[in-house]
Amino acid sequence: MWPSLSGSPSSSPASLSGVEGDFKKDNVYIREFHPSEQEVVRRIFYEGIMERIPNTAFRGLKHQPLIQLIYGIFTIICFVVTKSLLLTCCLPIFLMGMRYYFSRKVILSYLECALHTDMSDIENYYMKPPGSCFWVAVLDGNVVGIVAARGNEEDNTVELRRMSVDSNFRGKGIAKALGRKVLEFAMLNNYSSIILGTTAVKVAAHKLYESLGFKHVGIIEHYTLPGMTHSILERMFFQLRYHRYRLQLREE
Ligand SMILES: CC(C)(COP(=O)(O)OP(=O)(O)OC[C@H]1O[C@@H](n2cnc3c(N)ncnc32)[C@H](O)[C@@H]1OP(=O)(O)O)[C@@H](O)C(=O)NCCC(=O)NCCS
Numbered sequence: 001m002w003p004s005l006s007g008s009p010s011s012s013p014a015s016l017s018g019v020e021g022d023f024k025k026d027n028v029y030i031r032e033f034h035p036s037e038q039e040v041v042r043r044i045f046y047e048g049i050m051e052r053i054p055n056t057a058f059r060g061l062k063h064q065p066l067i068q069l070i071y072g073i074f075t076i077i078c079f080v081v082t083k084s085l086l087l088t089c090c091l092p093i094f095l096m097g098m099r100y101y102f103s104r105k106v107i108l109s110y111l112e113c114a115l116h117t118d119m120s121d122i123e124n125y126y127m128k129p130p131g132s133c134f135w136v137a138v139l140d141g142n143v144v145g146i147v148a149a150r151g152n153e154e155d156n157t158v159e160l161r162r163m164s165v166d167s168n169f170r171g172k173g174i175a176k177a178l179g180r181k182v183l184e185f186a187m188l189n190n191y192s193s194i195i196l197g198t199t200a201v202k203v204a205a206h207k208l209y210e211s212l213g214f215k216h217v218g219i220i221e222h223y224t225l226p227g228m229t230h231s232i233l234e235r236m237f238f239q240l241r242y243h244r245y246r247l248q249l250r251e252e
Pocket of ligand 1: 211
């Protein structure tokens with residue numbers, strides 16, 4: 001279980017004192033992460049990723065025509081072999097159950113990995129290295145959204161990462177404000193472009209990035225997440241598409 005917002009030290013308005021609120025829209029502030037907010041930030045991240053389980057399992061299927069065909073063939077074979085209408089009708093339910101099971105398995109293992117790497121120590125991973133930062137959106141004293149930036153000096157890009165807004169506070173422009181903060185950071189630090197990758201299936205994330213000026217620059221089908229085994233069953237029931245976006249700030 002994740003701690004409730006009301007009990008978190010980050011939720012008290014006093015925790016804002018001494019920290020500059022550098023974006024204000026109505027009563028939403030975007031400001032830098034404070035270590036006392038580690039748990040609430042991890043909760044928002046965790047919940048945002050957990051939403052991917054049903055989305056990837058069910059909505060994701062509409063982008064997989066080959067898999068749809070295979071499931072259709074299975075259903076026909078089931079009818080030919082068993083001659084049972086009941087069993088044939090149950091097969092799609094079984095297939096969807098398997099999709100949910102594999103989605104959950106892979107996404108939980110991805111979460112496990114993220115919560116033990118950068119999200120286990122945000123201060124050290126994002127706040128200390130130059131060219132990186134982590135921000136929170138604070139609404140009425142509560143942390144309700146998160147985003148990170150990680151600079152790459154080799155190609156002079158900054159990666160936007162870990163964007164997530166508490167589901168109770170969506171549709172208020174909070175993600176857009178967080179995204180603009182990353183844009184501002186990239187410009188101030190003279191990065192030439194901002195890049196990001198997302199496996200989100202829902203349109204909200206894609207519309208958000210497009211509304212911030214990002215261009216869709218590619219898609220990787222059959223994307224691999226840490227923890228995937230590539231077994232035949234996993235390939236049959238779990239597929240992920242990775243979308244790459246880029247916002248060019250200036251020519252190199
Ligand atoms: C994607 C997400 C961050 C959007 O947060 P949000 O605070 O509700 O977004 P905003 O209110 O700032 O909306 C910004 C833009 O996103 C788009 N958008 C947001 N919600 C949308 C929805 N439900 N349907 C379609 N477009 C949507 C719109 O273009 C909107 O701009 P507009 O209002 O000017 O048209 C949020 O849904 C979320 O946290 N999802 C789970 C985690 C995730 O998927 N993260 C991003 C992928 S890495």
